Amino acid sequence: MIKSIRLKNIQAHKDSTLEFDKGINAIVGTSNNGKSTIIRALNWNRYNRPLGIDTLASHWIVDDKGNLKDEMSVTIENDFGTITRKRTNFKYSRHI
Secondary structure (H helix, E strand, O other): OEEEEEEEEEOOEEEEEEEOOOOOOOOOOOOOOOHHHHHHHHHHHHHOOOOOOOOOEOHHHEOOOOEEOOOEEEEEEEOOEEEEEEEOOOEOOOOO
């Protein structure tokens, strides 16, 4: 069971932590507030999908040369421990 998820510099989430209770949990909110990002972050942490960061990196962590200025990461805490996937400084290119 997932106990918590922390998203750092993932799309609209600058540094968000969600803590879950046992049983059923619901994530609700208005459009364009990061609900789907949580699912994308889970997929990136677990399956490394999407492979690039074009769809995940927050705009505020990329400098004008396309380098990450800060770490982007997803940390999942479950019954067995903690899993973190992160990216740090490297060349980034956004395709528009």
